[in-house]
Amino acid sequence: MPQYDAIVIGSGQAGNPLSQKLADRGWAVALIEREHLGGTCVNTGCTPTKTMIASAQVAHYARNADKWGVRAGEVRVDLSGVVARKDRVVEQWRSGQERKVQERKALHLYRGHARFIGPHQVRVGEEVLESERIFIDTGTRPDIPLLEGLGGVDSLDNASIMRLTEVPDHLLVLGGGYVGLEFGQMFRRFGSRVTIVHRAQQLLPREDADVAGSLQHALEGEGLRFVLGATTTRAEKQDGQVALTVEAGGTTETVRGSHLLVATGRRPNTDDLGLQDAGVQTDRRGFIRVNSRLETSVPGVWALGDVKGGPAFTHISFNDYQIVYANLNEGKALTTDNRLVPYAVFTDPQLGRVGLTEKEARAAGRRLKVGTIPMAWVARAIERDETAGLMKLVVDADTDRILGAAILATEGGELVQILHAVMLAGAPYTLLKGAIYIHPTLAEGFWTLMEQVKPVD
Template identity: 45%
Template sequence: MPNTSYDALIIGSGQAGNPLATALAKAGRKVVLVEENKLGGSCINYGCSPVKAMLASAERAHQLRTADDYGLGRQEPAVDMAAVIARKDVIIGEMRKGVRSNLTKETAGITVLHGHAAFSSPRTVQVELENGKIQELKAKKVFINTGTRAAIPDIDGLEGLPYLSTTQLLDLKELPEHLVILGGGYIGLEFSQLYRRLGSKVTIVEAAAQLLEREDDDVCQALTEVLTQEGVDVVLGAKVRKVSHHDGTFTLTADTRSGERRLRGSHLLVATGRTPNTDTLGLETAGVELDEKGYIRVNERLETNVRGVYALGDVHGGPQFTHISYDDYRVVRDGLLHRKWRSAKQRPLPYCVFTEPQLGRIGLNEEQAKEEGIAYRVATMPVSTIGRARETGRTAGFWKVLVGPDDRLLGATVLCAEGGEIMSMFQLMMAGKLKYQQLQNMVLAHPCWAEGLNNVFAKLDKPK
């Protein structure tokens, strides 16, 4: 069995592992990257990019249906689901080619292996290659970037049924007649609007009392109203205790506040969270500690309890966003190559849910500020007051800002068309430690969405 030694061994080709491989190789390190599935990680292959590509198709369908509102005449779109998938596949294929080219052609010093890696000692890994052969790798430092997979709930009857994960749904070339989505988190919401706009009947089944349970109540209520107005059926407080499948129909038996309900659909998407890909890595052999949910424990430098072994991206738990995974790479790169360590435990957490309107978040919301005992003033502005919103007909949602005693922004919630872009403006304000009066008096181009920055702080008041 051949033995090969490297400066760095990266397990997993995700949004942290790939740029780290490139940075280390350019710094003269000998690097090997092992990927069991497709290069690019979850974001490119079955996460952000494919979903957003398909959401673009759904948005066009919605524009056709609502064209009468703009004096153009309503038109029912003829949805070709296979063509929607094909467009998505072309986009993802190009991204995947770019990753492969960067790792194998554009940067010298990187070896890419396809196979399954498992530790045999703290810094030794055995890789079962695609041809069945075993290759042993040794490295001075090891970086685990294996991500997560769909978590399947323990529900009577579910095991063995032909339900769909998000990965499988993204390749489904037929339009579901009635898609039942188990889970009302960010993933469930994006898919619900996507398939409803493409023409499916859609039902969301959520055990909690509201969608997006980590958001403020007013945000959850507003998003629920947006979805229900488009025809999505939202069933809250529903604990599913049994699932069956007969004659092409799924039946979910759920306990609700109003008694037992049976919810039926042609397709079932299970979107109840994620679980880390740590169970087949041989981490116990390496002595790497996991938390109670199977995520790898790391310190502020993203190093595990085993010296020289790091965990990057979703596999170490916490917020599971591509941009956080990419920042993990920067934390490790700057620390190892430039001796400029900063804490991965203390950094801004911007994120966006790509429903329409989008939900952009940065900093604290009201519930978090109350829990932490932080004094704040709050202002809420309906999107309909913005000129750009009225002109484009995209008036749903609101902006909400929290301001501290020092007149600086504590956080912002933007439920609005282009909410992610607007949220990023608030993030820049926070990074620059600007006082809100500077935005109130800033000259902003008319008629842009950004003009709302002049007005959103007008009615700041103490929380009710």
């Protein structure tokens, strides 16, 4: 039975860097991966989707070139070419990961499915590996809802939709979260009609209504249709199309399309890991229970990334790796407590977010100052003719520290990182009023935003 200093199950954005860094310290490490190195982010998540979003943005600019005084002519999207470009970018990252693993003699890659047969024993194919330290980074997969008739229709998920080589005539999207919105706008820009059916009364229900409403307005301006507050009761084939029976606003309607994307959430890849044989506890949905140090119920077993639940972002997975590695090898006592997590929705305009929303801050009983400006007040946005969206800041009225921010704008995810840094420094928002901003830039809008921060009831 091969003995290792560490076994890492899954090569996502926590498992991959952790296995490499431990090997660099001289640990004998077994890395187990049943599919491609890099996990969801590299293969079916961040990398391919943002690559295709870039192609969709080019199509959007070309189709609207007249707005900038440019005559582009007829725009035709070659989806097979878009997919080929996406595949090249994915392969570039994937092969880079393969090379990094192969370069490390102390790192042994096992191809296959891992299953616990004891607290510190894992079977891969015919081999049984053993270690006192095991790290689980198996991620998640699409969670397909129990919807009558869904099994009888051809549906797509976030991976299979990126293998299409012809633009759908009419894409139905079940779910209005990050995945549904990003793919919905992408395929609208490729040339599809798009209808998004969403259970909640507003898009992105966690966000403030003014932020979500501004994004919805921008997307509707591009021709996306939304059915909100909707309960979908049935899916079926009708005359060669997919038909969804939807109840919303006291009425029932049938929504028809040529293709259906199911984007209703994710579930953990834990049901076939043999966790019960190891004694590793999960919650009712199958996510692995961990403490603030990412330790499971079994000593010497950790869970990192999406498989443990919580914010499902690549940067959280990477931070999980940083915490575990530092605690193991640098004598630190880092935890996940009070992590300040920025995130983005890669629509256009892009939503960059950090900290509390206004409604969350109000619910916490804070005395607040709030400032909001439309992007139409920002010179650079006007010059680019990209004025959709807004900037919003939520401030603690007693300390003048930033509690949260939403930047719905071109490259909102980049802009919000400035506010994230100010929050990490514990500095008051007034620090940004005294800054000198390059003119003309989108960040220059922060000065105007700070001027609008006022106490609210």
